[in-house]
Amino acid sequence: MPQVASIAVSILFDGLAYAMFLFITAVGLSVTMGLMNFVNLAHGAFAMAGGYIVVTLTRSYGVGFVPSLLIAAVIVGVASVPFERLLYRRFYKATDLEQVLLTIGLAFMAIATFTYFYGPIPKSVPLPNWLQGDINLGFRLFPSYRAFLIALGAALIAVLWYSFERTNIGAKIRAAVDNRRMAESVGINVDRLFTLTFALGSGLAALGGGLAIQLFGLSPSFAVIYLVLFLIVVAVGGLGSLKGTLLAALVLGVFDTAGKYLMADAGGFFIYAVTVAVLLIKPAGFYGRE
Amino acid sequence: MSVAALQVQGLNRAFGALPVTRDVDLTLEKGARRALIGPNGAGKTTLVNLITGALKPHSGRVLLDGEDITLTGQAERARRGLARTFQINQLFRGLPVLQNVGMAISERDGHGNNMWRPLGSSRVIMDEALDYLDALRLTDDALKLVRELPYGRQRLVEIAIALAQKPRVLLLDEPAAGVPSSETHLILDVVASLDPDIAILIIEHDMDVVFRFAKEITVLVQGAVFTQGTPEEIMANAAVRAVYLGEESHRGGRHG
Amino acid sequence: MAASEAKPPAAARSQARERAVAYLTSRHRFRLAEVLPWVLALAAYFLLPDRMTFGGQVLIMVMFALSLDLILGYAGIVTLGHAAFFGIGAYTVGLLAARLNYSEPISGLIAAALVAGLIGFITGWFLLRYRGLTLLMLTLATAIMLQETGNLRSDISGGYDGLPGLTIAPLFGVFQYDLYGHVNYLYVLGVLAVIFFFVRRLVYSPFGQALTGIRENVRRMHAIGSPVHRRLVTVYTIAAAIAGVAGALFTQTNAYVTLTVFDFDVSAKVMVMLILGGTGRLYGAFAGAVVYMVLEDYFSKLSPTFWQFGIGLLLVLAVLFARRGLLGLIEDAGRYFARGKP
Numbered sequence: 035m036p037q038v039a040s041i042a043v044s045i046l047f048d049g050l051a052y053a054m055f056l057f058i059t060a061v062g063l064s065v066t067m068g069l070m071n072f073v074n075l076a077h078g079a080f081a082m083a084g085g086y087i088v089v090t091l092t093r094s095y096g097v098g099f100v101p102s103l104l105i106a107a108v109i110v111g112v113a114s115v116p117f118e119r120l121l122y123r124r125f126y127k128a129t130d131l132e133q134v135l136l137t138i139g140l141a142f143m144a145i146a147t148f149t150y151f152y153g154p155i156p157k158s159v160p161l162p163n164w165l166q167g168d169i170n171l172g173f174r175l176f177p178s179y180r181a182f183l184i185a186l187g188a189a190l191i192a193v194l195w196y197s198f199e200r201t202n203i204g205a206k207i208r209a210a211v212d213n214r215r216m217a218e219s220v221g222i223n224v225d226r227l228f229t230l231t232f233a234l235g236s237g238l239a240a241l242g243g244g245l246a247i248q249l250f251g252l253s254p255s256f257a258v259i260y261l262v263l264f265l266i267v268v269a270v271g272g273l274g275s276l277k278g279t280l281l282a283a284l285v286l287g288v289f290d291t292a293g294k295y296l297m298a299d300a301g302g303f304f305i306y307a308v309t310v311a312v313l314l315i316k317p318a319g320f321y322g323r324e
Numbered sequence: 325m326s327v328a329a330l331q332v333q334g335l336n337r338a339f340g341a342l343p344v345t346r347d348v349d350l351t352l353e354k355g356a357r358r359a360l361i362g363p364n365g366a367g368k369t370t371l372v373n374l375i376t377g378a379l380k381p382h383s384g385r386v387l388l389d390g391e392d393i394t395l396t397g398q399a400e401r402a403r404r405g406l407a408r409t410f411q412i413n414q415l416f417r418g419l420p421v422l423q424n425v426g427m428a429i430s431e432r433d434g435h436g437n438n439m440w441r442p443l444g445s446s447r448v449i450m451d452e453a454l455d456y457l458d459a460l461r462l463t464d465d466a467l468k469l470v471r472e473l474p475y476g477r478q479r480l481v482e483i484a485i486a487l488a489q490k491p492r493v494l495l496l497d498e499p500a501a502g503v504p505s506s507e508t509h510l511i512l513d514v515v516a517s518l519d520p521d522i523a524i525l526i527i528e529h530d531m532d533v534v535f536r537f538a539k540e541i542t543v544l545v546q547g548a549v550f551t552q553g554t555p556e557e558i559m560a561n562a563a564v565r566a567v568y569l570g571e572e573s574h575r576g577g578r579h580g
Numbered sequence: 581m582a583a584s585e586a587k588p589p590a591a592a593r594s595q596a597r598e599r600a601v602a603y604l605t606s607r608h609r610f611r612l613a614e615v616l617p618w619v620l621a622l623a624a625y626f627l628l629p630d631r632m633t634f635g636g637q638v639l640i641m642v643m644f645a646l647s648l649d650l651i652l653g654y655a656g657i658v659t660l661g662h663a664a665f666f667g668i669g670a671y672t673v674g675l676l677a678a679r680l681n682y683s684e685p686i687s688g689l690i691a692a693a694l695v696a697g698l699i700g701f702i703t704g705w706f707l708l709r710y711r712g713l714t715l716l717m718l719t720l721a722t723a724i725m726l727q728e729t730g731n732l733r734s735d736i737s738g739g740y741d742g743l744p745g746l747t748i749a750p751l752f753g754v755f756q757y758d759l760y761g762h763v764n765y766l767y768v769l770g771v772l773a774v775i776f777f778f779v780r781r782l783v784y785s786p787f788g789q790a791l792t793g794i795r796e797n798v799r800r801m802h803a804i805g806s807p808v809h810r811r812l813v814t815v816y817t818i819a820a821a822i823a824g825v826a827g828a829l830f831t832q833t834n835a836y837v838t839l840t841v842f843d844f845d846v847s848a849k850v851m852v853m854l855i856l857g858g859t860g861r862l863y864g865a866f867a868g869a870v871v872y873m874v875l876e877d878y879f880s881k882l883s884p885t886f887w888q889f890g891i892g893l894l895l896v897l898a899v900l901f902a903r904r905g906l907l908g909l910i911e912d913a914g915r916y917f918a919r920g921k922p
Binding site: 150314 | 706712713714718720724725851888892896899
């Protein structure tokens, strides 16, 4: 392949994989923030927790990588329910600031706890053979793991899209995001809906955390470092929008990857410049409501 | 002919595909006492929002004392003498009543840019604020936080703030709304004794209030002016009764 | 309506008037208790001479938290990028000293205030049209972009390794900075006192009251003719300038600065300090910064992990039970005991 095209393909491929990771982890945050207007800065901690569960399962119990991902998602999803019911619920009507402080505090506690049990040194995860090395897609070799990530992301997008657009419960969620009071008045139990979406979102975050280990390594500070990225994806995409989160993940993922490829030193700059540009023009994000 | 205090010409506004204000013309002469009535959802508050600048119209003009203020922002309109009260109180609930009113005076006279001399040292502002409180029998509540007052008295503070702006045009959005019936007379007494030079537009549902207060009435239905006239004319108008009767049969008649 | 009074209504009303006027015209006057933090600060100088380096850093944080109180506590604007102005101030002094060999302290402070204030003005003008998550993200992104820009030209900025070869000229050409930070401490305390004087006046002025109005009900402020955006940009600029001075003092007292001054951590830390002390009270910055820095100094040496857990827990508890911070708790306690008296 010619040099420029080859680089472009690499950027697109890596950018797509990165975007899938961003989408999977951030989509739960977008829906819960759009549904309940709740700023949850502990979302990154859920992702981190998922990652550590995967590490423990694969390293200490010999469970396979993919099954570990699923188990971690379920564990974190279920464990998030008491958080929502007992703590978060009391703050839905609170100010932005109070929500920010509460969830930052929880994130700190989570990071400290995991540092205590796992130590600060980044962890890696043993991958099955078929996820190591490269895969031949005909015209080029691509890293298998990233290909897996893209395929998994696409599958999840399809499932989520179907659930949102075609199922009863998806319709209820969309209605509640659009106009909560109206949804309540037609008999939708918004409280239970939120617990469900919160659990789902946290589970997906855990999945994303598990998937991120191979990309970035896992250490407790993951919870805060990548939180910024998730928040940016959510803000740029628009709260409560599946489409928005996906578009934002793609745009930001590809831009960031391109930046890092083409200008190694300034790499990090792009993603924030794009964010500022988008938010100045469309403060509610691509598909957000004012 | 002197220039009208407030003029609205051909005002149009839609929310998406839904028109909420349709080609509205309205004139308030100096000293006007006009009521804006209409069934629920007629777009009365939207019209007030358009007049005050909280909303921008899609077409049409708004003139204050003959000056075109259609492109002027809300705050600037307030500074030029346009005051309003909100249907649901918009007060500084965590601050004392006196400070609520003082805030309006401070902004009116441009003190808000003063970063040096303490507000409290300005006896003039304090005295004037207290005058307004006196006029509305709120003096005893001067130091109480707004949120500690019963709703009816909070509503009075809402009016006090508007008055403290020394407006030439005053828009009152259902001033008695949410006030227990034992206290509505407080509001009404105040409204009745307002400066005769101020042009006042009052949105009201309670017909007793309307007929006691208004010299002219504008009926708004589905965002458009249905008809205008004196209270007698409106009362005798069968079409108006039909528009309201339709609503009354839905709600089983009005109280009071 | 009010029950009948023993006195005729007119006299009673004028009595209420006098009380109201007396209260509001005396609110801005100095209360005796306000001397306390300054007395304590001076006492520390004499009683804890070997902790003066630490003391200087605490005072710098007080100033930084004070600047945040203006926008967060008084104007009610929540941002996540206040560290940007701290960093700008720090680097203004740092670059002047390391690259241009200019390190006169007082003029360095003024330069830092001007640069930080200018950036505050420009960014504020654009960003303060937004609120909520949008504003949080925009301010956070701005701070990170500044940091990344510094990283890009690490040849100028020194990157995360820091600016090398920083020396600071003696204060007033006479007082050389000593190893134990004595001169530093008094210098920072002096600057803090001057800045505090101006901030205090600002807060009780009509402008300061207008900020409170904007915080309490911005819709109402628009309706009474307040130029809200202009007010917000003004206070944001002032707060940025003060944060810049704090940053400048940081570089001057440490004779060192790295890009970590722009970290999100720094923005979060100063917010935590202010919340712990109590927002919108000026002295909350004192209480919060002192308590936080002392606790951090003690616990993070013991175990950084326990410290992080502790501060997270403290934050959660504060939001749940002590929303108005330490000063709020003290106020509540005072009211509780006052009620108990006959």
